[in-house]
Amino acid sequence: MLGRLNHIALAVPDLAAAITAYRDTLGAKVTAPQALPEHGVTVVFVDVGNTKIELLEPLGDGSPIAAFLAKNPAGGMHHVCYEVDDILAARDHLKASGARVLGDGNPKTGAHGKPVLFLHPKDFFGTLVELEQA
Numbered sequence: 001m002l003g004r005l006n007h008i009a010l011a012v013p014d015l016a017a018a019i020t021a022y023r024d025t026l027g028a029k030v031t032a033p034q035a036l037p038e039h040g041v042t043v044v045f046v047d048v049g050n051t052k053i054e055l056l057e058p059l060g061d062g063s064p065i066a067a068f069l070a071k072n073p074a075g076g077m078h079h080v081c082y083e084v085d086d087i088l089a090a091r092d093h094l095k096a097s098g099a100r101v102l103g104d105g106n107p108k109t110g111a112h113g114k115p116v117l118f119l120h121p122k123d124f125f126g127t128l129v130e131l132e133q134a
Contacts, residue, residue, distance in 0.1 A: 001090055003083035006112075006132050007045065007052040011068045011078040015042060015057035018075075022046045022055070036111055041065050043111050054081070054111070079118070079128035087115045087133040099123045107133070 012018040015033060022028045029047045036043060040063030046053040056078055058066035068078060084090040087107050095101060100120035107115035110132055119129040 001084055001093060003085065003134050005051050006081040006083050006130075007054045008080050009054040009056055009078040009130070010075060011056045011065045011072065012075040013057075013069050013073060015044065015055060018055045018057075019044055022053070034111060035059055038108055039064075039110075045111070079130050081116075081130035081132055083134040084131050085134055087117060087131055090131055091117055094119065 010018075019030050023030045031045045033042050033044050037059060040059050042057045042059050044055050046055065056065050058069065060066075065078070069075065091101055091105065091107075095105070100123055102118040102120060107117050110116035110130075112132065115133045117131045119131065121128040
């Protein structure tokens with residue numbers, strides 16, 4: 001069911017500072033910031049060749065990233081994203097296996113314009129998992 005690792009997401013308290021660190025200090029190619037109000041975040045992607053790093057900053061007080069940063073003020077790893085060929089089939093298989101899909105269970109459009117779902121971290125050893133349709 002799982003395809004390739006699409007990205008690792010890091011929550012950051014200051015997106016501009018994180019962009020500067022990755023672009024200027026590490027020499028990475030960084031995309032322009034993209035606001036995703038449906039998810040409550042502003043994101044950029046750092047291209048590292050074989051995958052991407054997603055830098056997340058809260059967009060509004062109700063952002064799930066704001067809650068994460070309240071517990072982890074310096075930031076940190078937020079989730080890993082894997083590609084799947086058929087997100088609805090993956091969702092149905094996971095639910096039948098006892099995994100919890102967050103939200104209402106229906107895919108939302110992610111930063112790449114593709115359907116995404118999130119899986120409860122308690123079902124995956126403390127790691128929030130995002131699935132993105134390839």
